[in-house]
Amino acid sequence: MNWESWEAFWAMGGYGLYVWGSFGVTLLCIVGEVWLLRRHRLQTWQRLKRMKSWETQ
Amino acid sequence: MNLYYYASPSTFYPLAGRLIPWFAALALILTVVGLYISFFLAPTDFQQGEGYRIIFIHVPAAWMSMFIYVVMAFWSAIGLAWNTRLSFVMARALAPTGAMFTFVALWTGAFWGKPMWGAWWVWDARLTSELILLFLYVGVMALQAAIDDPRRADRAGALLNLVGVVNVPIIYFSVKWWNTLHQGSSVSLTGAPSMARIMLWGMLIMALAAWMYTIAVALVRARSLVLERERQTDWARTLLEGKP
Numbered sequence: 001m002n003w004e005s006w007e008a009f010w011a012m013g014g015y016g017l018y019v020w021g022s023f024g025v026t027l028l029c030i031v032g033e034v035w036l037l038r039r040h041r042l043q044t045w046q047r048l049k050r051m052k053s054w055e056t057q
Numbered sequence: 058m059n060l061y062y063y064a065s066p067s068t069f070y071p072l073a074g075r076l077i078p079w080f081a082a083l084a085l086i087l088t089v090v091g092l093y094i095s096f097f098l099a100p101t102d103f104q105q106g107e108g109y110r111i112i113f114i115h116v117p118a119a120w121m122s123m124f125i126y127v128v129m130a131f132w133s134a135i136g137l138a139w140n141t142r143l144s145f146v147m148a149r150a151l152a153p154t155g156a157m158f159t160f161v162a163l164w165t166g167a168f169w170g171k172p173m174w175g176a177w178w179v180w181d182a183r184l185t186s187e188l189i190l191l192f193l194y195v196g197v198m199a200l201q202a203a204i205d206d207p208r209r210a211d212r213a214g215a216l217l218n219l220v221g222v223v224n225v226p227i228i229y230f231s232v233k234w235w236n237t238l239h240q241g242s243s244v245s246l247t248g249a250p251s252m253a254r255i256m257l258w259g260m261l262i263m264a265l266a267a268w269m270y271t272i273a274v275a276l277v278r279a280r281s282l283v284l285e286r287e288r289q290t291d292w293a294r295t296l297l298e299g300k301p
Binding site for chain 2 (some may be wrong): 001030034037044045049051
């Protein structure tokens, strides 16, 4: 086991800012991409559905 | 196996839909295992202390940034040669994720560089060529977005894609060809890796997780693109009656 306490884990031996700055921004990027993708998919679906309803009118 | 069967949009769409949850689940499991190795199993580095743990995302992200570009160029070449619709869709679907990993590689590199080198950024061959890769991704996406006709957009983007692939070997070999501040590779295709086995496993599992993630999100994006392009066909029209 590397860590004696939670404080030690978050401090990362003095590299906390750099380690968590890296992992945190990566997490944000992934969450952001998944969120944008989900929104894009729903918007595309609704737009195509609207276009289809105009065509059949 | 008939590849043309799977290349048909009406087959691809439902097939991709069934595959996505599996790739997403694999990505999640591998990430959990990879993070556990990164923080709890891998020992403290004797030179870089705990700061080295950044490599568990930096290296896989940098690998992905190059792999994805090569895969995009592959699909672009296939699309240009045989005019297969799905190839262009795949190339397009990969671009945003490739750009994301390139950004992550640069960002985590800066956060590693500051404590280890004393600088967030240096104009070193490795860093500069990786920055150019980011511009190439953005360039391909911007070019395709700027052209209204999707078929012309596909072709223009594919061409830029293929021209830009020359940058990938430059990134890869930059640490050999020039005197860079960036260290040489610790893992190479030939020869034993110069790092502890458990660290290598952590990196490989994180890279595999990144692959699974990339496949999952690229398939989601490809499905939206396919649906948009096939909206006039019977299968797409029937599908649009239901829920997304």
